[in-house]
Amino acid sequence: MARYEAKKWAAGAAIVALAASGQGLRSQEVVQPLPPPGSQELSAALQRLADNGNDVSALLDAGDAAIKLGDVTAAIGFFGRAQALTPSNPRISLGLARAYTLSRRPVEALRLFAEAEKGGISQQVMAAERGLAFDLVGDSRSAQELYRIALEAGAGDEVRRNLALSLAISGDRAGFEETLLPLLEQGDFAAFRTRSFGLAILGETDAAIKIARDMMSAQMASRIEPYLRYMTRLTPAQQAAAGALGVFPGSAAIGQDDAQIAAYSPTRGRQAGNADSRLEPAGRPLGPQSSASSANRSTHQQQRDRSQSEAATAASRTVEVSPVERAAELPSVNREPATQPIDLGPQPARQAPPPPPARQNLEQAFAAFDLDKTISTAPRTGAVDIRTIDAPRETDEPAAPVHPPRHWVQVATGRDISALGFDWRRISRNAEGHLAGKSAFTAPWGEANRLLAGPYDTLREAREVVDRLKAIGLDSFPFSSARGEEIFPLGGARPAPAAAKPSHPSRHWVQVATGRDRDALGFDWRRISRGAEGSLEAKGPFVAKWGEANRLLAGPYPSASEARDAVNRLKQLGIDSFPFTSEEGEVVEALD
Structure with a gap:
């Protein structure tokens, strides 16, 4: 004691x-601010995803980094995308469990923690x-x-x-x-x-x-x-x-x-605990309780x-409050985007979003509690009337979300909103009409912003656009905004233009097979690409009509000479192929 x-x-x-x-609290050495924890890891993971959008390890690293940055919504998106590729990976269960914990979904989080433990974590x-x-x-x-x-x-x-x-x-x-x-x-x-x-x-x-x-x-x-x-x-x-x-x-x-x-x-x-601890009695004990x-x-x-x-x-x-300003402030710990946090002070302003909507004051929030009518509600001289304080509170009935979940194509990221306007003009011009009619939007993403095209009616439609952009050398990936997540129109940006004629320019390819059945050509591509030892990675498959049949193509290649070099490499591996140059206006499309 x-x-x-x-x-x-x-x-x-x-x-x-x-x-x-007071001197110790106010006198601080001036140092250059370091980047927030997780920002470098996120940048590295995004670079790997730009090379291969299906890199599960990069998706998991990006999810872990997003949690460090406090962007729980982005983390859930990365882990969900990885789960679609490898559903049984225990790191995905662990990542989602951590994200659900921070977004106050603890029952789901505990189930996922248990799955991660069974998976070997x-x-x-x-x-x-x-x-x-x-x-x-x-x-x-x-x-x-x-x-x-x-x-x-x-x-x-x-x-x-x-x-x-x-x-x-x-x-x-x-x-x-x-x-x-x-x-x-x-x-x-x-x-x-x-x-x-x-x-x-x-x-x-x-x-x-x-x-x-x-x-x-x-x-x-x-x-x-x-x-x-x-x-x-x-x-x-x-x-x-x-x-x-x-x-x-x-x-x-x-x-x-x-x-x-x-x-x-x-x-x-x-x-928690070992197996023996699960045999301990649980619940309230019988009889009188006299323990400390x-x-x-x-x-x-x-x-x-x-x-x-x-x-x-x-x-x-x-x-009653002291007229003397106190020495320090307690830092805020809110990390949940889905509910209203306790307001512990001013927070850093975002780059693009408009001011937040009006919040309930304490008088409204506590209106359900009865007050003794004999108690005076007038503030004493020099005191603060807490009824006038505008504090964030959850509403009794959740209102319908102003911003429903929607589907987009993310074409770039960056901190500077005005610079994203230049990026949009460049990308929309080079998209060959695949973004035609779609407008530019932004969404905050940690310390940066997403540049989005859309919205699209379905996630499948957004993925199809990503595939078409990839075929012409533009990196992008599908993004689904969460319920309640605000997406902002990019000021001054015009909708993407339609494709310039001809919509299909002349390009250079390597033809590896032909056939009438497009589904069978899909099997042929998987067999041929496995035997190509990486020579055809990220090069297809594409198809072009050839009479009653279809050409199965890899490419496009920057020049006819590079297409011939690829044919020679495949020949050394025992794979028959030959170079092919499509004519202007000839339709060459990705094989689903």
Whole structure:
């Protein structure tokens, strides 16, 4: 007990010392900013995909990099594309599980983590994210086992903060303080944020608010205070989402998990630990409970009950704030694009998107709670009226998405929107009519932007355009925007022009077979290309009418001499072929 009190005192002393050290907080060495984690990996993976769009390893690397960049939607797209090529790859299950965890789909994530483990992925590799997924379904015990496995394997400070938060959710105050103390002593600002949330979860609301006031500006502290007052009314899963992901439920959902999480059974779905741990008794014990943990839980529950009587007046209470600007701000941790995060301060502005839509204020968000009519709602002199604060909240009823999922052809990427306008003019002119009538759009993608043509009615139609562009030497790939993802028209861009005549210029090919049945020519191509030892890679197949039959062609080649060189190489491998030059206007098309 004495050791715990000493650690508690040390944590308090660390907070006071850090908040008081204004010089240490404001005097920082000026250094050149580094690229965000994952940006170089993503660029390298995209370069490999430009060479081969079906490179599964590159797709997986791109998905992992997109998660590091916080672009969960892009990550799911990369992993989904890889899954269509190799459905049983355990790395795909792991990648999707991580992405689903960050987008608050923990039940699906846990199923995918289990698939990844069956596929041979070690527990240590996925323990950190899998632990968070367990916390997001309210299974703190399994989460804590996995966090400890991850820390033993060398995981970083984020896992330690998640473990501390999980211990607070389960009512273990001593474990919460002890786990967080090393980070507090190092001056880790994110650890102070975690401590504020953890104390609020444990019912020590005043202490939590004091940390927020000490570590944030007065304006930011006044914004976060109403959320801290409501932490005790959340379910364990909601507390984990608020503390780890920065996502707070709508007023009607406070204290009520969604159907999937509510139906989840920790005793049935638990995957952490060894085989023996699965034989341990589960559920509430019979008879009286006299253990220390039971006492902690009882105390925690009493604290929650007391706070519930105060929470009903939170919408009209005024908050006195210090006139002195605090030394530092707690950083935001929101990583979920699909729900409204807690607003912890101004975020970096995107390059192209217009201002976000108006949000609900706290008075609207808390309108479902009854207020004592004898309580005055007028703010005291010098206080902040929290009813006027514009804070992001989830709506009670999800509105129909303004932006439905749609299909596009991505033809380029870049940071500079104006430069993408030049790219569009060049690409649309060289597309030989395959983009005719389609307009240019952009979509934010990490630190860059996608340049898109479309939209197309189906994904199949977009893929067919990609194949036709590939046949004329233009790299592109299909892209499907997610439900609710906004796509922006490229300002000043004109629709792509129709094909100039002739639509099929004269080009040089290598004819490797002939036949009437196009399906049979597909089998011929696979047999011939396998025997070509890479000489025909990315060169087909294409077909051109030849009387009652069809020519099976590889190409196109830049010149007739290069086509003849290819014929000579194939001859050395025992494959008969000859050069062929199509006439202007002669239709040569990709073989489906």
